[in-house]
Amino acid sequence: MDREHVIVVGLGFGDEGKGAVVDALCAAGPVSAVVRFNGGAQAAHNVVVDDRHHTFSQFGSGTLAGVPTWLSRYVLVEPIALATESRELEAIGVADPLSLLSADAGALLTTPFHVAANRAREDARGDGRHGSCGKGIGETVWYGLLEGRTAGEVVEEQVVLGDPGPAPRVGDCLDPRALRRKLDALARFYEPLIGAGPGVDDLVELYRSFADAVRITTGDEAGRLADAGRLVFEGAQGVLLDETYGFHPHTTWSTVTPRNARELLGGRNARVIGVTRTYQTRHGAGPLPTEDPAVLARFPEAHNGTGQYQGAWRAGHLDAGLLRYSVRCCGGVDGLAVTHLDAGGLRVAAGEELLDMPDPLAYLEELLGVEVLVTGAGPSRADYEVRENRRHDRVDAGVGGRDRAAVRP
Template sequence: MDGHTIVVGLGFGDEGKGAVVDALCHDHPVTTVVRFNGGAQAAHNVVVDDRHHTFSQFGSGTLAGVPTHLSRHVLVEPIALAGEARALEALGVTDPLRLLSIDADALLTTPIHVAANRAREDARGPARHGSCGKGIGETTWYSLLTDRHAEPGDVVEHQEVIGVPGPAPTVGDCDHPAVLRRKLDALARFYEPLVGDRYRVDDLVSLYRDFAAAVRTTTGDEVGRLADRGPLVFEGAQGVLLDQHHGFHPHTTWSTVTPDNAKALLGHRHATVLGVTRTYQTRHGAGPFPTEDHDVLTRFPERHNDTGHYQGSWRAGHLDAVLLRHAVTACGGIDALAVTHLDADRLKVATAYDAPLPTTDLTAVLTDRTPTLVDLPDPVAWLEEHLGLPVLVTGAGPDRAHYTVRTPARR
């Protein structure tokens, strides 16, 4: 594949985006992998021979030697990032932080955000949303409060404002200790009623200064500069069915999962939008799942996914063409597909439900739908025919060797 590529998941996440990005980076020269949404909750698995890594904040092209740029749309958690760098070093990646650049405007996710996220999810009890417990939603929510001039007692995005907020800390603040300290002081005071006062701001300031010294921080149109040097692969996190605008609330992510952020970062430059799907449907945690089937779950054991304390259980079912079309429409259309897990057998696909998919109240409607299932002997041929999209990447196993990047037909 030539030119820039935007990789986006068309399901509830866990479609195989990491392996697809790795395959693209191994197949042809790529200047940089650009992350364009999400944060430390990403879990993209890449297997190369005897090496396996679950990518969280580093781009999934790292084992292919491709640098990563975390754009302003990514939430950066420095403590987790340092741990991931150590794990990559253990796999033979020399000085992983050397391969990383970060936009100065990217928001910081701190231990305070993480604790607040978990406290809220714990309080929901059996009505949990299925959060990963990594502070993603809390980081985004707090960043909204100053812009909206929120005051104690206001309700912003269905959450009560519990204190006086301040400006949200960013990666760029890590180079300016006085600014960072003021922002972290305000953050700690704001969340004290929810998480207590166990976080020492001075310790965080010291840690983040070390972080700033270890990574390259960028300003201005870094993505444009990188794009003019050569092909970029934009790596999305989560899946479109979890998108904050197009997913099924409240079981969504505080993130724009569609290609919109990547397209904005590219400006006028063209990119191929590559939507990723498994040959069967999966979901991690709570929320509607019309094609869920315990038989599918038991037939295809998951090597790299399990029940999460906050996220909930791993679930599986038949491929859902209704939701695939919903995801493609939410993306404003896509150019091609990547199909993973082609080693699965005895597959079915839902071609319709017992009622049409409405434009409102999707969660309630999906909770009580009966799908029409048909056999799916050849997923690639079926998807190309019924979605009218070429399949340009295929994966028939977990290892890079199981992936093929196909040459698109010339028009």
């Protein structure tokens, strides 16, 4: 591949293998930084390098390749979980992980208040659960929309419980008095839903320690990083969970498409790589049109299981229609990353037909009209290949392609 900036986006319901793709790109180098451009601590990107395995949540998936991470203003930062992840990385040999991390001062903070409120709402839904990860993501975004609102108003289908204050942000961790005011308001706001909650004094101390350990950036950090070297933008979740294009209410409160990354780049060139497995998966509640228990039984999952709030791991056949829809939502892609190529006996839903797919790479290139630029045939970095592109075409937002590359059963 050439040395343009790269935006990595999942084309499914998440869990496509974005972390392993980012790690492969960083290992192939040169990459000066990984930029997170959406989501928060609910990300779970698995990277395996030799005998080391880590599930990346807030650190970028290039960390084991020695590439630093910048958390942009579009990321929800959870300092307590971040400290835990740092210790996990130290345990597998990463020296001083927090020195590899920086965060935008404008990024929203996810606090224990948000997490508790998220879980309380999801518990109250009973059988109508949305499939939340229980990490406070939606609650963090929602509270960030409330400044100037009053009790009783309905915002994004949720009733405002009391009088909200300004949302706490990463930059507030540098100013304990401002941070305390915002956390006090947050605690009062959520008390009717979750009770007393954690102690504000303890949180102020924790977040001040976070500010001492992590470089907090202001201004056009994205532009400075982009002009200094090649960036890989690491997306979280998948387009089919996007807050605008996903299937509500089983969606994330996050823009999963490349829009945020493009805005951060300010018109600089970048290539969009869409990531897909060779079969369809999703966690928890929501539609999965090609779901097949036989697929779930045939392809055991080493790093995914049933989550308390997220729900069960599910699998089915690749869905050509959903893939093309995801590409359109992205405004087109410049190439593909295809993972789980070690899976055999693959089939694809093309319209109302279920077709055999003996050569998934050829099929996907034909279907979407772009090349496969990264392949993955196993869980480890050694199973991934970053390919040199033979052409520089780009599929537009209309996505052409045909389904004839598959073979009818």
